[in-house]
Amino acid sequence: MTRSFNQQFDQHGAWRRNFAHRLKWLARWLNENDLLNPAVAERLRELESQMRTSKVKVAFVAEFSRGKSELINSIFFAAYGRRIMPAAAGRTTMCPTELSYEAGQPVSLRLLPIETRLQPHSLTHWRDELSQWTEIPLDIEDAENLSASMNKVAEVRRVPLAEARSLGFWSDDAPDDNPVPDAEGNVEIPRWRHALLNMPHPLLEQGLVILDTPGLNAIGAEPELTVSLIPQAHAVVFILAADTGVTRSDLAIWREHLITEGDTSDTRIVVLNKIDTMWDILSTPAQVDAQIQRQRKGAAELLGVPLPQVLPVSAQKGLQAKIRRDVPLLKASRLPELEAVLGEGLLGKREKMLRIAVDSGIDSLEAEAMRIIKVRQRDLSEQALELQGLRGKNVSVIRHMRSRIEQEQTEFEGSNTRILALRSVQGKLLREVYAVLGSTALKSDMARLAAALKRPGIKFSVRKVYGETFDSLRHNLSEVQATASEIQSMLHATFRQLNAEHGFALQAPAEPDLASFEQQLSQIEQSHVHYLGVGNLLKLAQPDFCDKLVRALASRLRVVNEAAMTEVERWSKGAGAQLDTQLKERRRNFTKRLEAVERIQNAAGDLDGRLAELAAQESGLLELDRRLHEFIELLTSNESPNVAPHNELSAA
Ligand SMILES: Nc1nc2c(ncn2[C@@H]2O[C@H](COP(=O)(O)OP(=O)(O)OP(=O)(O)O)[C@@H](O)[C@H]2O)c(=O)[nH]1
Ligand SMILES: [Mg+2]
Known part of the structure; x- marks a missing residue:
């Protein structure tokens, strides 16, 4: 049985929390036994916070109306029983929208006005300028309210040409990409430059960050999106529509945003969406399947990705099926297959990366603690030798x-x-x-x-x-x-x-x-x-x-x-x-x-007493040494995250 993305993410989160927990235990134990120097303590803290706060970012990229927002709704928000991200015909999402959760920050939707483009600062800079954002508090219990607030990301304004030009939505050099002016000569531009949703959704709480992007016409996008935000995602989901196949503009977006930076090919997932448009009562299921398979192959060849990474789905039917608990429809939407691939690729990779980071940290930590134990052992035996020499x-x-x-x-x-x-x-x-x-x-x-x-x-x-x-x-x-x-x-x-x-x-x-x-x-x-x-x-x-x-x-x-x-x-x-x-x-x-x-x-008679004390201390150190190895073994072992660490890790 394939596990849904949500289930996989839950398990990954549990693994991370458990590891962070064990690291805390180790730190306490080392400290109680005076084996913790400041550098080791800091390293431990870093590892622990890396485990707890590391984020996993998935970006959804495609031409407009391919179903990015709908796919996000169906994978992450079906439990709300309705659409949360606005998804409608034509251009809908007008600004890049990041969904994440930062505890301690207000639960809200923050919107950065498009006019900030006129000032010389990067998005990274604006993130810290809280007062520049319009903040809308959210009630996450109220799906209607949530969905209404999220509609903000679709807001537009009509502005004169000169203003559109200065904001980067009009170029005299590339007239084909320009928006069409209305009778008064005004053009439509996004009202907001960027949106940040902070919301305690279970997956977001565990460190998932979702980036929904607007259909990218050549001119409106900011370079920062292409050269920073998208390349930094751990996985990018590129969406095509099954009914249109790979169009010229799909290809342009693929080239611009998805074939960059190094060996990332395994975290590029191509979704062939809207397969429901091919369901046809006049064709047999086998004929429909064959048609979908043909589209898949065509897309894989054109984009140069392995076939298993091209996944046909129907985001819309998947969402409906989840809401209505319609099992056959969910199966037909093929959404669960996509979720399984997304979960394994993304979280498997993330877990591997975290493990590598943590393993090297733990190695150096063990070496350091061992060194302290060795020094103490040597000191003790030298002292014993010295005292024995005093006998008589x-x-x-x-x-x-x-x-x-x-x-x-x-x-x-x-x-x-x-x-x-x-x-x-x-x-x-x-x-x-x-x-x-x-x-x-x-x-x-x-x-x-x-x-x-x-x-x-x-x-x-x-x-x-x-x-x-x-x-x-x-x-x-x-x-x-x-x-x-x-x-x-x-x-x-x-x-x-x-x-x-x-x-x-x-x-x-x-x-x-x-x-x-x-x-x-x-x-x-x-x-x-x-x-x-x-x-x-x-x-x-x-x-x-x-x-x-x-x-x-x-x-x-x-x-x-x-x-x-x-x-x-x-x-x-x-x-x-x-x-x-x-x-x-x-x-x-x-x-x-x-x-x-x-x-x-x-x-003078205390000599034997003192020697006995030293011997006791020596065997105490041996015990410490043994326990240290036990701890490390436990931390680096792969066993299930549900074993309570308390029993094995109780302090000496
Ligand atoms: N038939 C069908 N329609 C879909 C499917 N997924 C999305 N749609 C429709 O396609 C239209 C566009 O979907 P969106 O999710 O808004 O597309 P988008 O890629 O986010 O578009 P922008 O926000 O404009 O960039 C909407 O009307 C959706 O209902 C699907 O699987 N099947
Ligand atoms: Mg959208």
């Missing part, structure tokens, strides 16, 4: 031992200067990294790109101009990689020295690998060059277009650079925390040794 010795020997420990302690504290020097060099190099990847440097790179794109005749050298900009961005990353290598060899040297002189067990954490960020840069570059290549070059001559494009680029690049900086920072903090932890352990060790000698000085 007289008072002056004991006094001598005491002064030897004190001397060792002084020498140890003296060597701190080397550690301080290491820290300051590390800090300086990190500041260099921030300077290279920080926002000031990026801004000037972007200003140069914008200026280059505005030069007359740029059409012929767009690829080169982007190439230069991105070479310089990639160069920044390799510079940072080189700096990191430099810090790394310094860490190795200093750690080796400290290990030799003080018997530490320091090991420099793995150097950050920035290759994946370079890869991301190349994908972004590709999507821009691709976007301009598919008939958008002419727009470079339009006022403001270059700035819009470059602003959209800048907001994406900022995210990449910040992620790279976080990686470097995490590694540097990791090294620092290791050092701190071992210094702390060593200081504690001096105090313990002095205490032990003192006790023996005061009552």
